[in-house]
Amino acid sequence: MLEPVKFSTYHGGAREEGLLDFSASLNPYPPEWLDETFERAKELSNRYPYYERLEEELAELVGESLTVTAGITEALYLIGILALRGRKVVIARHTYGEYERVARIFGARVINGPNNPEKLAELVERNSLVFFCNPNNPDGRFYSVEELKPLLDAVEDRKALLVLDEAFMDFVRNPESPKGENIVKLRTFTKSYGLPGIRVGYVLGFEDAFKSVKMPWSIGSLGYAFLEFLIKDGFEHLRKTMPLIWREKERIERELDVRSDANFFIKHVDDAGEFVKAMKKRGILVRDCTSFGLPEYVRFSVRKPEENSILIEAFRELGEGF
Known part of the structure; x- marks a missing residue:
């Protein structure tokens, strides 16, 4: 008999259409080729x-x-x-x-x-x-x-x-x-x-x-x-796009008071599950960090400037003590 493994983990990435996906931490600029x-x-x-x-x-x-x-x-x-x-x-x-x-x-x-x-x-x-x-x-x-x-x-x-x-x-x-x-x-x-x-x-x-x-x-x-x-x-794509991401990362750090060395952040929101639902109502997907053992935090990535502006505004509307 084959038995399923009981330990599983949830990963980021949209499972439904129509959301601005900040849950997966990816370079938002695809290669020209x-x-x-x-x-x-x-x-x-x-x-x-x-x-x-x-x-x-x-x-x-x-x-x-x-x-x-x-x-x-x-x-x-x-x-x-x-x-x-x-x-x-x-x-x-x-x-x-x-x-x-x-x-x-x-x-x-x-x-x-x-x-x-x-x-x-x-x-x-x-x-x-x-x-x-x-x-x-x-x-x-x-x-x-x-x-x-x-x-x-x-x-x-x-x-x-x-x-x-x-x-x-x-x-x-x-x-x-x-x-x-x-x-x-x-x-x-x-x-x-x-x-x-x-x-x-x-x-x-x-x-x-x-x-x-x-x-x-x-x-x-x-x-x-x-x-x-x-x-x-020859990694030219990375040399072109990383400075764009770093510039936006610095803007998000200033606006939302977060810090990271990578292209994503975590932020305290009290109840991650409820916060994710509230963000979805605004057309935005962020990552619930409960699977990391951090049920009071969400993770979100750095995207293009106009998309990051939408995210920043949504965080301001919902407030830190959501």
């Missing part, structure tokens, strides 16, 4: 998308050897296959829920700790595994290499493994990324290119292990075409 990507995908759809050549070219662009995956989600399940069975797994209390879900699916022993690298380091044991999101989701806090040092040292000293989720790192100004033999880094193009339907990401570290268990053709013809144009573009 998006239409060409779809046309190229049609040309490729009648054959199996072997992408080893593109993987090598992407590695040259990034500057490190890597494994292409269908977003970070596939990478998490590959980690489950490779490393989670029966292992102690350390996860911060208020972070992306898929870490704990995957850990429990693969029979790991989950220990939750503070959202703080130094405090989390105290829970690291020999041969354990740590999931850490940087910048963290949902609060957007980014930790420098110096701030991560206690956790990095604990992982190295105790022969543990650190899985560092850098999904939102492209949105951070002048980001740093640590290096080490006991580190696996997860990255995705879903967020920074605003294309959650095109499942393309990559893993840095332990390439032989990840390549030995990854699915064949996991990214499909659309992902293959996306990679072709992304490599040709």
Whole structure:
């Protein structure tokens, strides 16, 4: 008999039409070559998308050897296959829920700790595994290499493994990324290119292990075409659009008294469920943070200037003590 897994988690993103969606933290500016990507995908759809050549070219662009995956989600399940069975797994209390879900699916022993690298380091044991999101989701806090040092040292000293989720790192100004033999880094193009339907990401570290268990053709013809144009573009799209997002992020920080290192914020609203309903009546979708263990907070992203103005006005109308 097959039994369902009882631990589940809710994710952002609109499930209904007609709402201005601030619940998913995405780049609001699509690439100029998006239409060409779809046309190229049609040309490729009648054959199996072997992408080893593109993987090598992407590695040259990034500057490190890597494994292409269908977003970070596939990478998490590959980690489950490779490393989670029966292992102690350390996860911060208020972070992306898929870490704990995957850990429990693969029979790991989950220990939750503070959202703080130094405090989390105290829970690291020999041969354990740590999931850490940087910048963290949902609060957007980014930790420098110096701030991560206690956790990095604990992982190295105790022969543990650190899985560092850098999904939102492209949105951070002048980001740093640590290096080490006991580190696996997860990255995705879903967020920074605003294309959650095109499942393309990559893993840095332990390439032989990840390549030995990854699915064949996991990214499909659309992902293959996306990679072709992304490599040709050379991350120019990010260089053009990130300053636009940073400028609007600073405006939202001033107007709503919030802070973040990423492209999203959390804000205290007393009752997140009721606040989300009130926002929906105004045609706006924000993220209820209850699934993060924060039922008094909502999360919202940075969008285009005219859209952000609508959000700011709605927050003012509803008031902080909603």
